[in-house]
Amino acid sequence: MSEPVTAPVTAPAGSAVPEPVIELTAVCRDYPAQPPVRALDDVSFRVARGDYLAIVGPSGSGKSTLLNVLGLLDRPSSGSYRLDGTETTTLRDGDRTKLRGDRIGFVFQSFHLLAHRSVVENVMLAEIYGGHPRKGRRERALGALERVGLGHRVNFPPDRLSGGERQRAAMARALMGEPSLLLCDEPTGNLDSRNTEAVLDLFDELRAQGLTIVVITHEREVSTRAGRRVRITDGALVEEA
């Protein structure tokens, strides 16, 4: 009986430690201005598979810049960012787009659901770019909706859902295509406490299923539920206990 392979194929041969999902090394991001604004200042951290990480900080601290860099929406000015073992800073635009579509599921504060499509159609949207087969797409979307507990709302238009339901629909969309990383930008910013609770419970469930989650938030309630917490202040990152 052979040894089951647990490490990802991208991991170096013979490595005992699996490749981290996120590995940032000395990342800086400057915005051209007079004088230049340094939004990220020598940021280094790792996120291992299955981590649940909260990034907290006041507004203007560089949270959004960090999220854009992590989500491959923005390039760091210097430093290295490895996603699933792939060095992303040297990739061309098209490859970054492909990697983004394949590996990252986004959850936004304002949900970004298309108003004219039903919930299930919104979820299916996640698979139209990239080489996903058309066959079975609807079934996969229905499965993702079941996973977030929205199986009873599949044919509703988004504007007939509550805020918490909308965010869960957006999460179902992010879960389509089995991403390595769920990247959430203030996911509870538009929700009341009851719906926040439901979304946070869902994060716990997903984490228990082995998903890697990074949440950017300024809400204490959200950050305390995360396994790890990092604080960003003036572009510099500090790990909190």
Added chain:
Amino acid sequence: MHVRDLVGEAVAGMLARPVRSALTTLGTVLGITTLVITLGVAATAGNQIVGRFDELVATAITVEVPESPNVPLVGWDSLDRVTRLRGVVSAAAVAETKDSSNLSVRSNDLVDPARVTTQSLTVLAATTGLPEAARGRIVEGRFYDAGHVKRADRVAVLGDQAAKMLGVTRLDRAPAIFIGKHAYTVIGILGDLRRERNLSTAVIVPPTVGKRFGLRDVTRVLVNTSLGAADLIAGQAPNALSPGNGDQLQVVAPPSPTRARDQAQDDVNALFLILGLVSLVVGAVGIANVTLVTVMERVAEIGLRRSLGAARRHIAAQFLLESTLIGLAGGVIGASVGVVAVVAVSAAKQWTPLLDVRLAIGAPIAGAVVGLLAGLYPALRAARMEPVDALR
């Protein structure tokens, strides 16, 4: 990205704002409709003009016989050889000279100071087939026949205008007219001429009688052919009339149908064509405008799609396809409205509608091209958008 997904997204984007999309197509609809109506009605009307040519002019041949000092080029009896030709419907030989075109004719010998009794009229000699050859009708009485010609009977047939001028209204009392000093019995009145209308003011006598007025030789032969035979008969008639001297005869043949059609096509009203093109340009500007507004409204959607892995070309393709579909829809509606209008105009005018298949197929394509061109700039704007900015 699968093509069907792309089409699906574009259609969904178009149908998400149905009223706006419908209004956006209006400019293209107007432009394409104007173009289809202009071209369709012009082609239909052109066909009608050709149809009338076919009926009247395209079958009429006139052979002019020049004067010959010695033997006449065309004898009275040679007309038989023309009527025998296949494709000839009717033919008549006519003799008319300068001298005979101004003879004084009066209806009686009385001198009435109160009215003009003497008219100066054309006298010409013709064979018995003249009413058919001139496409006229005997209004009163009859035309002279072979017997009259053979016996050289002193009979005459008046054109309807000539009869009116001479005061000849009824034939039951066998009225006489005087040409010069001699009296002739009027046996018929010829009217409703559709060819050789000058015959209506003429006095027509048998060839055997015409000799008295110097109408010895045939000067003109009128031939009517069946449809499409004109070209052929125009080549054959001179040789049949005057074997050996055919090249001295002048044949006046109708223009060939293709040339008639070309002329009709030239009559296409350029103004309406320009109007249609201007409407198309306006339609394109309208589509470009609305698509640009739509792009600006859907910035968040563009950001979302980019975050889901859409490349710039996917975004560009979607917006380009949306504007192309709007143009195509405008083209299809415009072509349909235009075709219905052409048929309606034809029905009202009792014409046969003539629709070029290329026009019916080309119009929607033209609409799509208008939409495509109009969508270029907005699609480029959408594709250039940075996902970071779009999601902000």
